[in-house]
Amino acid sequence: MQVYHHINDFTRLENAAVTIGTFDGVHLGHQQIIKELTDCAKLIKGETVVLTFFPHPRMILNPENHALKMINTMAEKAEILDHLGVDHLIITPFTRDFSNQTPEAYIKNVLVEQIGLKTMVIGYDHRFGKDRAGGLNELKQFSATYNYTVKEIAEEDVKDAAVSSTRIRNALNVGDVGTALELMGHPFTLSGKVVRGDQIGRTLGYPTANLFIEENYKLIPADGIYAVTVELLGNRNKNQQVNDPYHPANAKKAGSHPHYQGMAYIGHRPTINGMSRNIEVNIFDFNEDIYHQNIQLNFLHFIRHDIRFDSLEQLKTQLAEDKKDTIRYFARG
Numbered sequence: 001m002q003v004y005h006h007i008n009d010f011t012r013l014e015n016a017a018v019t020i021g022t023f024d025g026v027h028l029g030h031q032q033i034i035k036e037l038t039d040c041a042k043l044i045k046g047e048t049v050v051l052t053f054f055p056h057p058r059m060i061l062n063p064e065n066h067a068l069k070m071i072n073t074m075a076e077k078a079e080i081l082d083h084l085g086v087d088h089l090i091i092t093p094f095t096r097d098f099s100n101q102t103p104e105a106y107i108k109n110v111l112v113e114q115i116g117l118k119t120m121v122i123g124y125d126h127r128f129g130k131d132r133a134g135g136l137n138e139l140k141q142f143s144a145t146y147n148y149t150v151k152e153i154a155e156e157d158v159k160d161a162a163v164s165s166t167r168i169r170n171a172l173n174v175g176d177v178g179t180a181l182e183l184m185g186h187p188f189t190l191s192g193k194v195v196r197g198d199q200i201g202r203t204l205g206y207p208t209a210n211l212f213i214e215e216n217y218k219l220i221p222a223d224g225i226y227a228v229t230v231e232l233l234g235n236r237n238k239n240q241q242v243n244d245p246y247h248p249a250n251a252k253k254a255g256s257h258p259h260y261q262g263m264a265y266i267g268h269r270p271t272i273n274g275m276s277r278n279i280e281v282n283i284f285d286f287n288e289d290i291y292h293q294n295i296q297l298n299f300l301h302f303i304r305h306d307i308r309f310d311s312l313e314q315l316k317t318q319l320a321e322d323k324k325d326t327i328r329y330f331a332r333g
């Protein structure tokens with residue numbers, strides 16, 4: 001997949017099948033749109049283009065709204081779209097100028113002249129252009145003039161499945177990573193660098209790698225303990241991943257890097273009166289120094305809520321129970 005950070009970097013295609021959206025979570029509904037896009041591209045012997053906005057329009061229009069958290073970082077989204085076989089991903093900065101275009105100007109200047117639109121695949125409720133005046137009707141209205149077709153994804157197709165980014169965010173906010181997995185068809189992930197903590201973990205017999213997440217817009221699930229798989233990504237630069245998905249350090253094929261099971265903790269560590277909200281993982285059958293490495297946690301199952309214990313000894317007893325519960329979860333297959 002080719003990634004572009006500005007529409008001007010894009011070289012117009014002969015036959016582009018295009019879709020536009022935020023695609024947060026790249027859930028089963030989104031995957032249906034991408035599948036439709038791929039089928040349309042085959043019909044016109046063309047290539048697939050996903051046009052997305054980053055930062056999210058609401059982050060720009062509402063920068064003080066810290067409540068707006070995203071299921072995916074841009075890098076994670078790019079990676080999933082790449083796996084789904086998308087040919088071109090255009091990440092457009094959402095500027096006032098851009099959003100002030102009329103629907104026709106947007107269709108003509110951006111979609112037709114800069115991208116080479118031949119087939120538009122679009123969800124029933126997508127809006128674009130100044131005051132969100134553009135939608136399916138406008139796309140259809142100008143299709144004859146600018147010589148493209150419109151493939152609509154019907155409301156019932158998306159709604160039937162009851163899949164939405166909002167529903168996934170709500171599930172994650174209460175720790176229900178199982179529902180998120182079901183609605184996305186892939187696990188919710190957190191990735192970042194391993195940083196030093198207070199080094200208490202190892203004294204309990206449960207060393208925990210502490211995760212630092214760079215993207216402040218990333219949604220962190222509810223406090224609690226989770227069954228996760230852990231991928232050791234080495235020292236790759238996550239930003240490079242978006243800029244250059246072909247960089248060898250960014251190749252992330254199944255089995256190309258170590259994969260472990262583990263139990264993750266999200267919370268303030270009330271037992272030791274911790275101040276910060278930590279994301280930590282105890283990796284099973286593992287004993288290596290991974291400070292400064294990038295790791296990815298794949299969240300599969302909620303184990304329990306965070307608890308304040310009266311002593312570290314009690315916490316340690318509970319950690320042994322958590323490990324048993326987590327192993328039992330994985331054994332269930």
Ligand SMILES: Cc1cc2nc3c(=O)[nH]c(=O)nc-3n(C[C@H](O)[C@H](O)[C@H](O)COP(=O)(O)O)c2cc1C
Binds near residue numbers: 200271305
């Ligand atoms: C699976 C797991 C469950 C945990 N559960 C709790 C908990 O219920 N209450 C709590 O205060 N801390 C909990 N912790 C966090 C520990 O307090 C923390 O790992 C320990 O203080 C070590 O911190 P350090 O990595 O900064 O050294 C848990 C950690 C893990 C890995």
Ligand SMILES: Nc1ncnc2c1ncn2[C@@H]1O[C@H](COP(=O)(O)OP(=O)(O)O)[C@@H](O)[C@H]1O
Binds near residue numbers: 196282287
């Ligand atoms: N099984 C393991 N799970 C997690 N980290 C491990 C494991 N074995 C070794 N480590 C290393 O130990 C560190 C965690 O030890 P810990 O005592 O909890 O220190 P800290 O408080 O700095 O996280 C990790 O960052 C990692 O480098």
